[in-house]
Amino acid sequence: MARRYDSRTTIFSPEGRLYQIEYAMEAISHAGTVLGVLATDGVVLAAEKKVTGKLLDLSVAKEGGYGGSGEKIFLLNTNVIAGVAGLTADANSLINYARSAAQRHLFSYNEDIPVEQLAQRLCDLKQGYTQFGGLRPFGVSLLYAGWDPHYQFQLYHSDPSGNYSGWKATCIGANNGTAQSLLKQEYKETVSLEDAIGLVLRTMSKTMDSTSLSSEKLEFATLTVDPETKRPVAKIYRPTEVDALLAKHGLAKAEDPESNQMQSRDGLLVTR
Amino acid sequence: MAECSFGLIGKGYVILASDSTAARSIVKMKENEDKIKALGPNLIMATGGEPGDTIQFAEYVERNLRLYHIRHNHTLRPSSAAAWIRRTLADSLRSRNPYSVNLILGGYDHTTSTPNLYWIDYLGTMVDIPFAAHGYGAYFALSTLDRFHDPEATLEEGLETLKKCIREVEKRLIVSLGKFKVKIIDRNGMREIEL
Numbered sequence: 001m002a003r004r005y006d007s008r009t010t011i012f013s014p015e016g017r018l019y020q021i022e023y024a025m026e027a028i029s030h031a032g033t034v035l036g037v038l039a040t041d042g043v044v045l046a047a048e049k050k051v052t053g054k055l056l057d058l059s060v061a062k063e064g065g066y067g068g069s070g071e072k073i074f075l076l077n078t079n080v081i082a083g084v085a086g087l088t089a090d091a092n093s094l095i096n097y098a099r100s101a102a103q104r105h106l107f108s109y110n111e112d113i114p115v116e117q118l119a120q121r122l123c124d125l126k127q128g129y130t131q132f133g134g135l136r137p138f139g140v141s142l143l144y145a146g147w148d149p150h151y152q153f154q155l156y157h158s159d160p161s162g163n164y165s166g167w168k169a170t171c172i173g174a175n176n177g178t179a180q181s182l183l184k185q186e187y188k189e190t191v192s193l194e195d196a197i198g199l200v201l202r203t204m205s206k207t208m209d210s211t212s213l214s215s216e217k218l219e220f221a222t223l224t225v226d227p228e229t230k231r232p233v234a235k236i237y238r239p240t241e242v243d244a245l246l247a248k249h250g251l252a253k254a255e256d257p258e259s260n261q262m263q264s265r266d267g268l269l270v271t272r
Numbered sequence: 273m274a275e276c277s278f279g280l281i282g283k284g285y286v287i288l289a290s291d292s293t294a295a296r297s298i299v300k301m302k303e304n305e306d307k308i309k310a311l312g313p314n315l316i317m318a319t320g321g322e323p324g325d326t327i328q329f330a331e332y333v334e335r336n337l338r339l340y341h342i343r344h345n346h347t348l349r350p351s352s353a354a355a356w357i358r359r360t361l362a363d364s365l366r367s368r369n370p371y372s373v374n375l376i377l378g379g380y381d382h383t384t385s386t387p388n389l390y391w392i393d394y395l396g397t398m399v400d401i402p403f404a405a406h407g408y409g410a411y412f413a414l415s416t417l418d419r420f421h422d423p424e425a426t427l428e429e430g431l432e433t434l435k436k437c438i439r440e441v442e443k444r445l446i447v448s449l450g451k452f453k454v455k456i457i458d459r460n461g462m463r464e465i466e467l
Contacts, residue, residue, distance in 0.1 A: 107359075108359055109348065109353075109355050109356050110351060110352055111352040114344065114346075117344060149349070149383035150383065
């Protein structure tokens with residue numbers, strides 16, 4: 001029944017729905033969780049990595065690099081970072097667009113693009129794909145964490161329809177319902193960055209698929225303001241820094257007892 | 273021609289002054305022309321140069337800054353507005369029919385609580401400076417300002433310095449420029465005063 005109206009994005013169904021957009025959001029609900037929390041002195045983003053494995057070459061990520069560790073959380077501009085959930089290729093395209101938009105603003109106005117404006121630019125692009133061109137929408141939701149001198153720290157969420165809204169704490173991707181209700185219970189507007197980090201890590205550990213947190217499955221970033229220079233500082237944590245942070249909050253992966261054991265030839269287990 | 277404008281910064285304020293003569297060839301048409309355009313609640317711009325271009329450009333800038341304000345719910349800071357204005361002039365220079373307008377831009381930045389002053393010429397040259405002048409009067413006023421300007425001066429002291437500049441121009445410029453229109457911007461906004 002719905003099938004007749006879902007092959008092209010530019011068509012409404014009789015019930016007034018745009019099915020392609022809903023299907024895009026369905027795709028996102030299977031993607032790795034991204035969580036964002038606004039604190040009084042910063043914004044925190046955490047994301048669950050889905051692409052992992054021994055054979056993955058992460059040597060670039062270990063050194064950091066300008067744009068961050070590269071699967072879920074990206075630097076858009078000096079004052080904005082974004083976490084993506086959904087189709088990775090679509091996300092990369094949007095990230096690239098956002099970075100160009102930020103630089104175009106810098107070119108014209110010699111200032112960092114205000115966070116809401118960057119979110120709006122991306123949303124204008126996404127909305128275009130739902131109204132004309134006959135192309136499918138972007139299957140990506142983004143969380144934008146940023147700072148500007150007009151409205152200070154901000155957190156925005158945008159989805160494939162091209163709609164966006166500002167949040168104090170929110171979650172996208174898999175298990176976002178669970179995470180959202182956890183945040184609703186525990187979040188306070190007066191939360192400091194340190195406490196927000198703790199809240200984010202605890203919430204992630206409860207909603208992620210894996211049994212324990214480690215830098216292998218978790219990406220982490222913060223957006224703060226340097227107290228001396230008064231300029232925004234985006235920090236996308238390197239894998240070693242993520243592990244250190246987890247250890248500090250008591251959420252580090254416990255040593256797997258089996259990996260420490262060696263079997264001796266007569267079958268008796270020997271612990272290392 | 274023979275248009276003259278000044279700007280100077282003091283403690284928490286910026287003053288812009290411009291002559292108010294509208295003349296063509298040997299005829300003085302008007303003596304109370306306002307050559308300082310308000311670009312927003314915290315930004316003013318004194319224009320001079322090719323007649324017609326001046327008003328056209330000033331209105332273009334004002335409308336675009338207003339559109340930005342309506343779209344984005346906040347005004348551009350003086351530094352960002354100046355960058356945009358300069359970029360517009362620089363692009364115009366590289367077109368078939370460039371704007372020939374010189375500007376002095378004064379504003380109050382509420383995010384840093386400081387006054388700003390920019391000198392921009394028709395080539396798109398821009399400098400962020402404590403005092404500025406355009407026109408023939410600049411040849412006299414800049415020396416006066418070099419000697420007497422104090423960036424920490426109170427408003428009264430700043431106005432006294434401005435009066436010195438105007439007197440110098442009156443004395444030494446061959447053309448009489450008549451009364452100067454003076455506008456002040458501080459954290460409370462923009463106001464015009466009689467010297």
